[in-house]
Every structure is written in structure tokens, then in C-alpha cells.
Amino acid sequence: MSTAERVVFxxxxxxxxxxxxxxxxxxEDLSLEVPAGKICVxxxxxxxxxxxxxxxxxxxxxxxxxxxxxxxxxxxRRDVIELRRxxxxxxxxxxxxxxxxxGENVATVPxxxxxxxxxxxxxxxxxxxxxxxxxxxxxxxYPAALSGGERQRVGVARAIAADPPVLxxxxxxxxxxxxxxxxxxxxxxxxxxNLAKTIIFVTHDIDEAIKxxxxxxxxxxxxxxxxxxxxxxxxSNPASDFVARFVGADRGLKRLSLSRVADLELRRPAAVRLxxxxxxxxxxxxxxxxxxxLLLDEADRPLGWVAEGAIPGDGALLDEELAVPASxxxxxxxxxxxxxxxxxxxxxxxxxxxxxxxxxxxxVTADSIAEFMRDGSRASxxxxxxxxxxxxxxxxxx
Amino acid sequence: MIDTAWLAGHLxxxxxxxxxxxxxxxxxxxxxxAISFGLAVWAVRRRNAYGPIVAVTGLLYTIPSLALFPLFIxxxxxxxxxxxxxxxxxxxxxxxxxxxxxxxxxxxxxxxxADGTGYSPGTRFWRVEVPLALPLIVAGIRLAAVSxxxxxxxxGILGDRFGGLGFFxxxxxxxxxxxxxxxxxxxxxxxxxxxxxxxxxxxxxxLTPWATARSVASPTSATA
Numbered sequence: 001m002s003t004a005e006r007v008v009f010x011x012x013x014x015x016x017x018x019x020x021x022x023x024x025x026x027x028e029d030l031s032l033e034v035p036a037g038k039i040c041v042x043x044x045x046x047x048x049x050x051x052x053x054x055x056x057x058x059x060x061x062x063x064x065x066x067x068x069x070x071x072x073x074x075x076x077r078r079d080v081i082e083l084r085r086x087x088x089x090x091x092x093x094x095x096x097x098x099x100x101x102x103g104e105n106v107a108t109v110p111x112x113x114x115x116x117x118x119x120x121x122x123x124x125x126x127x128x129x130x131x132x133x134x135x136x137x138x139x140x141x142y143p144a145a146l147s148g149g150e151r152q153r154v155g156v157a158r159a160i161a162a163d164p165p166v167l168x169x170x171x172x173x174x175x176x177x178x179x180x181x182x183x184x185x186x187x188x189x190x191x192x193x194n195l196a197k198t199i200i201f202v203t204h205d206i207d208e209a210i211k212x213x214x215x216x217x218x219x220x221x222x223x224x225x226x227x228x229x230x231x232x233x234x235x236s237n238p239a240s241d242f243v244a245r246f247v248g249a250d251r252g253l254k255r256l257s258l259s260r261v262a263d264l265e266l267r268r269p270a271a272v273r274l275x276x277x278x279x280x281x282x283x284x285x286x287x288x289x290x291x292x293x294l295l296l297d298e299a300d301r302p303l304g305w306v307a308e309g310a311i312p313g314d315g316a317l318l319d320e321e322l323a324v325p326a327s328x329x330x331x332x333x334x335x336x337x338x339x340x341x342x343x344x345x346x347x348x349x350x351x352x353x354x355x356x357x358x359x360x361x362x363x364v365t366a367d368s369i370a371e372f373m374r375d376g377s378r379a380s381x382x383x384x385x386x387x388x389x390x391x392x393x394x395x396x397x398x
Numbered sequence: 399m400i401d402t403a404w405l406a407g408h409l410x411x412x413x414x415x416x417x418x419x420x421x422x423x424x425x426x427x428x429x430x431x432a433i434s435f436g437l438a439v440w441a442v443r444r445r446n447a448y449g450p451i452v453a454v455t456g457l458l459y460t461i462p463s464l465a466l467f468p469l470f471i472x473x474x475x476x477x478x479x480x481x482x483x484x485x486x487x488x489x490x491x492x493x494x495x496x497x498x499x500x501x502x503x504x505x506x507x508x509x510x511x512a513d514g515t516g517y518s519p520g521t522r523f524w525r526v527e528v529p530l531a532l533p534l535i536v537a538g539i540r541l542a543a544v545s546x547x548x549x550x551x552x553x554g555i556l557g558d559r560f561g562g563l564g565f566f567x568x569x570x571x572x573x574x575x576x577x578x579x580x581x582x583x584x585x586x587x588x589x590x591x592x593x594x595x596x597x598x599x600x601x602x603x604x605l606t607p608w609a610t611a612r613s614v615a616s617p618t619s620a621t622a
Contacts, residue, residue: 058514085516095511099529099608108515142608158515168514 004036004198005071005165007057012066014052014223025052027223029066034215036165037196041213043203044246049223050202054168057200058087070166085109088159088167088197092174094151096143102128102154103139109162127157132187149180156188160195167199174203185211206247210235210254218243232258253337255373261339261353262332264372266362269294269350272318274303279314281306294352295323300359302327302352327352332361336369343369401578412563412582419550419562419590422478426485426546427539433486434493441494442501455491463488463552471556481553481560488549489542496538500531533609536602540595547591551583563587 014027024047034040042050055061057068059080067074075083096105104111106127107120115123125135131153143151152172159167172188173181185208192199203209209216210231218226218234220242227239235255238244247254270284271294281293285308292305295318304323311318328342330351343349343366351364405412437455441448466484474480504527512522528535551564561568566583570576 060510060513081516081518083516084514087514089511089514091507091510091514093505093507095505095507095509095514097508097511097526097530098505099526099606112516112521144608 003163003165004196006036006069007034007040007166007198007200008069009033009053009056010067010069012053012056012063012068014049014056014061015064024221025049025223027052027056027063030223030225031066032217032225032228034198034200036198038214039192039199039201039212040215040217041201041203041209042217042219043206043209043213044219044226045221046204048219048221050204050219051170052223053219054170054200054202057166057168058084058089085112085162086164086166088164090152090155090159090167090169090172092171094143094155094175096151096154096158098143100142101139102133102141102143102146103135105143105154106157106161108158109164113162123161124157127161128154130191131157133157148176149184152176152184153187156191160197165198167197169199169201171203172201173208174205181208188212207254210258218246220246252373256337256340256369257335259336259372260332261330261334261336261351261364264336264364264368266353266364267368269352269360269363271296271302271360274298274318274320276318277314278312278316278318281311281318282308282314294360295320296360299357301357302329302354302360305348327363329354329358330364331355336372339364340366340369399577400581401576404578405582408582412566412586415561415563415565416586416590419547419564419587420594422481422485422550422553422562423543423546423594425478425482426489426550427543429482430486430489430493430542430546431539434490435497437490438494438497438501441498448498451494452491455494458487459491461487463549464555467553467556476557476559481550481556485546485549485553489546492542492545493538496534496541497531500534500538501527503534504530529606532606533602536598536605540598540602543594543598544591547587547594551587563590 009030009032012027012030014025016023016026027049030049030053032040042053044050052061056063057070057075059075062076067076069075070087096102097108100108103121103124106124107115110120110123125139128135128138133150133153138146138150138154143154146154152175155172159169173184176184189212201209201212203212209218213231215229216231216234217228220226226246227234227243232255234243235247235251235258238247238251244251270292272281272284274295274297284293285291291308293308293311295303295306297303302325303320304325305327306318306322307324310322312322326346326348328346328351330339330342330353332353332355334342339351343351343364349366353361353364355361437451441451463484466487467481470480470483474483508526508530509522512526517526550562551567552561554561554564554568558565563583563586566579566586568583570579570583573579
């Protein structure tokens with residue numbers, strides 16, 4: 001059971017006295033709407049006001065002007081303590097209470113809300129399970145006995161304990177090493193598939209922003225919103241020089257990591273089944289530039305390529321000896337970035353896409369990736385996150 | 399060196415003086431702690447109060463005890479109050495500095511998390527700040543208790559009604575420096591300090607099971 005509510009910034013500003021516009025942490029006229037159930041990443045260099053913007057939502061910082069709505073209610077009209085109990089909050093240093101056990105930490109907001117101890121304990125165990133920590137091993141420990149990654153998991157569990165509609169995350173994975181960070185990012189995306197909370201996520205890392213965000217808000221020093229949109233739009237159409245510089249010269253490559261093989265329209269290579277007549281293979285190559293035919297086994301699993309010159313005379317049967325296994329195998333979940341990288345590494349610049357059983361679905365070439373990027377036609381973020389669309393199945397080999 | 403016959407004949411008196419010693423110490427620690435806690439919270443809330451508070455309590459700490467104890471006789475007469483007031487004044491510096499250090503040592507991220515998850519200021523203070531300050535607060539109580547136990551002996555200059563185990567030290571001087579009495583007064587007082595300190599260490603471990611691995615600093619180094 002989960003609920004989510006939209007979060008709207010309406011010309012929210014935070015000015016600090018003394019200095020003019022452009023002072024660190026200030027926010028200028030921020031207007032954006034995060035639809036319910038989406039992850040919005042605020043990203044920008046330090047001092048751009050992204051953390052200030054985040055803290056205006058749970059009123060750790062009060063805006064100088066403008067307002068912020070959760071659902072349809074101005075947060076300034078709500079009781080600040082009650083407001084904060086209804087918003088999950090995760091910070092970089094985690095801020096677990098050292099004098100409380102992991103179980104008590106997770107049950108913080110339920111305790112503040114006055115839940116019965118038995119219900120609190122059950123909820124804490126459920127959440128520890130959810131974030132991948134065995135309650136029987138972890139619930140009674142103190143935070144000092146946890147690793148950085150484990151602490152951050154407990155921090156996330158604490159934030160969602162009372163099922164808040166909105167989650168604020170301030171550089172939540174900034175203090176852990178890259179391997180743990182990637183794992184935590186993937187776990188959060190997996191959790192979000194079921195939780196569907198409205199998440200506002202602050203980071204200074206553009207790669208993290210692109211990976212985590214349904215929507216990305218790029219901010220620049222002075223607290224100006226430089227661009228707001230889906231990650232692909234930020235990468236393919238930077239709104240200003242600042243955004244282009246911030247996302248980096250390799251934004252083309254970054255876009256590759258946003259799309260998966262499933263987003264491509266797959267082409268069928270010329271293919272024949274093991275044991276087919278050589279004449280069939282020769283016909284398959286007719287009128288086609290490729291000088292190779294793909295040999296499949298009886299379950300459509302690719303065995304390798306047979307060069308045109310190596311096809312024996314008509315009447316002979318094709319066997320495995322003739323095939324050269326040289327293509328990388330991809331599946332529909334492979335990102336285009338990984339796919340391209342594998343193609344560049346391989347002897348043959350054709351990637352074969354197979355399903356879970358290893359049966360051929362189609363092929364990917366560097367050209368087809370380039371063409372896809374040029375057209376910019378890709379599934380929306382939403383579809384990317386959900387299960388991949390069924391890849392077009394080629395007609396069965398004769 | 400020790401006259402066992404004297405010892406055997408004075409067990410009752412030693413017990414009485416030990417109880418008196420503990421009584422004066424307990425009152426001093428309780429009252430001193432209560433006053434200091436208020437001062438420390440004030441100092442933490444209003445940073446500019448901290449300097450003056452430490453300056454005044456530090457100044458009190460430098461007053462020679464031999465001069466301070468008789469000072470209150472004209473006001474309070476020869477009552478327990480005359481002994482307790484100076485003892486409390488001496489304890490303030492130790493308490494205030496330790497309680498402030500304890501509250502200051504609460505990590506900022508923990509406070510931010512407490513605010514962000516919806517603790518009210520009062521709940522945050524009693525359920526987060528005070529528990530996390532406990533290791534340093536109890537360290538302050540230990541120091542104050544041990545220091546007070548030493549100072550109680552000096553209240554003997556107020557007369558035979560006072561002094562706790564220090565009574566025997568003053569008696570020994572009067573009896574032509576009778577070593578047994580002086581040693582009993584001094585050693586028993588030391589023993590008392592050690593026992594009280596050990597009890598408080600135990601108490602701290604019980605109160606802060608989460609901090610067993612952490613060392614506890616004793617941030618005060620002033621002397622009387």
C-alpha cells in the first residue's frame with residue numbers, strides 16, 4: 001500500500017541577507033512540478049541552491065518568497081512537526097541515532113506518531129527485510145557496528161517507515177564507495193518500482209542524476225533553474241551553454257546509457273538452421289551486402305557465422321564446423337552504451353540479441369545504434385523502467 | 399605505624415564519618431549538577447553566555463578552600479549549608495564544562511536527521527541530545543564527585559560537626575600529629591573516592607550501552 005503526492009515549487013526563492021544574487025545556497029524564483037510517484041533529481045555545482053530547495057519542502061529552510069505545495073496544500077500552512085513526520089528524509093551522513101538500535105532507528109517516525117510497540121517492531125522488521133538487511137541479524141545492533149552501505153540502507157528504511165507520500169534525499173549515496181553506490185542506486189530504483197513515492201533527490205553527480213531521475217532539474221549558481229526535463233532531453237537538447245558544459249562533452253555517450261537494446265528496432269541477420277541445405281544458405285545471401293550467414297541450432301541459438309565462400313556446393317548440408325563464433329551476445333536489457341562497447345571490442349561488429357533461453361531475436365550494429373540516436377526516437381523513461389517492451393521477433397529460420 | 403587498638407575502638411566513629419562524608423558529597427553533586435545543567439543549557443542555547451559562565455565558575459574555583467569555608471559562617475551559622483555552599487560552588491566549573499562539551503559533541507547530522515524526521519525541540523533535547531551527551535556528562539559527575547570527596551575533608555576546619563573522614567585528620571593534628579588518625583582519615587577518603595568512581599563507571603556503562611567502544615574524555619584540567 002503506497003501513496004504519493006505531487007510536489008510543486010511556485011516561484012520559491014530563498015535570499016540570504018548581506019550579499020546580492022549569486023550567493024551560495026540562494027534560490028531564485030524556482031518553479032517546477034514533480035508529478036506524484038516520480039523521481040526528480042536536483043543537480044548542479046556546489047552552491048547552486050539544490051539542497052536549499054530540498055530543505056524548503058520540509059521547512060528546514062523557510063522560503064523568503066513563493067510557495068511549495070504537496071498535493072494541493074501549501075507546506076507553510078501545515079504544522080511543521082506534523083509535516084516533517086509525513087515526509088521521508090535521507091541525508092548523506094545518514095544521521096542514524098547512535099544510542100538507538102537499528103530497529104529503533106527504523107521505527108523513529110512510527111514512535112513519534114505513537115504507534116504501539118508491537119506494531120512498530122513488526123514494521124521495522126518488514127522494512128529491514130525490504131532494504132535487504134536480515135532483521136534477526138541487524139535489528140538489535142547499534143549503528144556503530146554497521147558498514148557505510150548498511151547504514152545508508154537503514155537510513156532509507158527509516159525514511160519510508162511511516163509510508164510517507166514524499167521522500168527527500170540529500171546526496172544519499174555521496175559518502176559510500178562507487179561499487180556500493182551503484183548497488184544502492186539499483187536497489188532504490190527497484191524499491192521505487194513498488195513504492196512509487198514522489199522522490200526529490202539532490203546530487204552534484206550528473207551521471208547519478210541521469211540514472212536516477214525520471215525528471216532532472218539542472219541548477220546553476222545563484223539558484224536559477226537552468227533546465228528541467230527528462231534526462232534524455234537534457235542530454236540531447238541542452239538549453240544553454242551552462243547545461244551543455246555541465247552534462248559534459250560526452251553527453252552523447254551518456255545518452256547511450258539511457259536506452260536499451262529493447263528500444264531499438266532489431267534487424268534480422270541472414271540466418272539458416274543447422275543441417276539446412278547449402279542452397280538455402282546461398283539464397284539467404286542473395287541481393288544482400290553481407291557476405292556471411294548466421295548458423296542457428298534447432299532451438300534458434302546462434303552458433304556462428306559462415307562466410308559466403310565457405311558455403312559448400314548445393315546439396316551439401318551445413319554443419320557446425322563451418323561456423324565462426326565471433327559476435328558478442330546481448331539481451332534486451334543491455335544498455336546501448338554497453339552494447340556499443342562490446343561491439344567495439346569484438347572481432348565482428350555485429351551484436352546478436354538473444355532472449356533468456358539464448359534464442360536469436362535480432363542483431364545490433366554500430367550503424368543501427370547511431371541511427372537510433374540520430375532519430376532520438378526512444379521509449380519514454382517510464383517504459384524504460386518498466387519491463388522491456390517485447391523485442392520484435394524475426395520470422396523463424398526455414 | 400597504625401595503632402590497631404585505636405582502630406578497633408573507633409569503628410563506630412569511622413562509620414559515622416564515612417556516612418557523613420557520603421552525605422555531604424551526594425548533596426553537593428545533586429545540587430551542583432542541577433544548577434550546572436541549567437547554566438550549561440543556557441550556554442549552549444546562547445553561545446555568548448558561555449564565556450562569562452566559564453569565567454565566573456572558573457574564578458570561584460580559584461578561591462582557596464581554607465578561606466571560602468569559613469566565609470559563610472556569619473550568614474548560615476554552623477549548619478550543613480555552610481559546608482555545602484562552597485562545595486557546590488567548586489563543583490560548578492567541572493559540571494558546566496562537561497555538560498556543555500557533551501551537548502556540543504552531539505553530531506550535527508544526527509540533529510538534522512532528528513529535525514527532519516519531525517522531533518519537536520523538547521523531544522529532540524531529551525531523547526536525542528541528552529542521551530548522546532551522557533558519556534561526557536557522567537564523566538563530569540565522576541570528576542566532580544572525586545573532587546568533592548577530597549574537598550569534604552577540608553570542611554573539618556569548620557569544627558568537629560563537619561569534615562566527614564577529614565575529621566580524623568584534624569583530630570590527628572590536635573593529638574600531636576597522631577599518625578593513625580591522620581592516615582585513617584586520608585586513606586579512607588581516598589578509598590571512598592575510588593569506590594564512588596568505580597560505581598559511576600558501572601552506571602555509565604549501564605546507561606550508554608551503545609558507547610562501550612568509545613573513550614570518554616575528561617575535558618577539565620583546572621586545579622584548586
